[in-house]
Amino acid sequence: MRSAFYISDGTAITSEVFGHALLSLFPTEFEHHTISFIETTEKALAAKERINKATSRGGKPALVFHTFVNNENREIIESCDAVLYNFLEPFVAPLEKELAIKAKPTTHRTHSIHEKSYDYRIEAVNYALTNDDGSNVTNYEEADVILVGVSRSGKTPSSLYLALQYGIKAANYPFTDDDMEELKIPSFLKPFHKKLFGLTIDAQRLIDIRDGRMANSKYSSARQCRMEVREVEKLYKNEQIPFINTTKLSVEEITAKILTETGLQRYKY
């Protein structure tokens, strides 16, 4: 199998995203390796050794995705027995011309601390944790968005992702069996109607997920899951709460759709 390396003198997150996006266009398998924080000659030489070994082992040159712009370690990496792809390079000169500014390559800028957005994110994570799963219903004033939905429809991971990635304060509140007889927006959520965003999920997927947690229970029964999904969707429609179906969506897609539909501003860029 062909090896793919994502390498950088920083976190290598940019190289990973770049490499994955490109390789995902090709219907074949790769062996993935990330090497972060190549900041010294020693580390660059160690990386070179790993890459060269992968090439010998695989019989075909490893693919190396990197973002070194001007760096003495770049030469070491470029001397590897591998095919190199640097996604910044083709764009730097055209952008310099367009902006009429010279690029100033500084390592660690993309995924390092930018004071303001950092504090936002930590605060948002704390907010998501203390306002998870209806555990605190007195602090919705502070929320940017309040996710609602039945148990296991994706509320908690989505709230945390909104906080960690975007610094958005997302509370979440679950509709449970007790609410179902006459499902309505609870009184403490009413003043925040405009912040509500609904998640729903296909009943069959919900049955499967709940069955994995509590097999043969009322909670995971087909009858219960179908009823809960039907009731919340009715509520969303009657109360004009925007909602999405999370069945086929990743956390990244759920949160990107929430941002698109609500127009919420991300604090981190």
Added chain:
Amino acid sequence: MRSAFYISDGTAITSEVFGHALLSLFPTEFEHHTISFIETTEKALAAKERINKATSRGGKPALVFHTFVNNENREIIESCDAVLYNFLEPFVAPLEKELAIKAKPTTHRTHSIHEKSYDYRIEAVNYALTNDDGSNVTNYEEADVILVGVSRSGKTPSSLYLALQYGIKAANYPFTDDDMEELKIPSFLKPFHKKLFGLTIDAQRLIDIRDGRMANSKYSSARQCRMEVREVEKLYKNEQIPFINTTKLSVEEITAKILTETGLQRYKY
């Protein structure tokens, strides 16, 4: 100010990472906009209108970062009054040649659900939540890593990030004032010594953070913060627990360093 647009028929996360990495090389400010899920002609035309307005408003052509490969909406976007940057394009033909395979562009592949890694991540988030802050000390068998450190040194956001991004099960355990008189590894953590990873932080930064939460308390006093930091660092050294100082690091950098130092495998690629 020049406008920068990150657009895609998917989440636009790849466009954002690509655009930010490039623009971070230039010492100037931009107005950032993300437009996700451009899946229809209507949405492409609406995006075009927003982009053209930004160009008129700013007096200079907006910068548009996108990853459309083969797509009918691409033509609409390419007809905008803007400068376009497509980071996949320069690399597709060389990679096709190297791999001797034709690229098969499929939208939504990079940040959509890959069944296996999706379940890992949700499970890991649940694990991080139930094993946060020492709230459960009976389930460390299942942990991939156990973060330790004083209160407010970055354990919780790092655990959640490891779970959400990489599907890694990270528990975390806080050393508090009660532990300080004779700081040692608690008995329930001893069997998992090899999973321990320490976080530390500069005392002054710790004072500032704690002061923001509980001003004028023993918890946030200079004396207390200095003592706690000194004691945990002594423990890490005596017990040979690998550790990093999080003071100047973002969550992305902390977790990338943890992966590098522990050699932990990420479940998501």
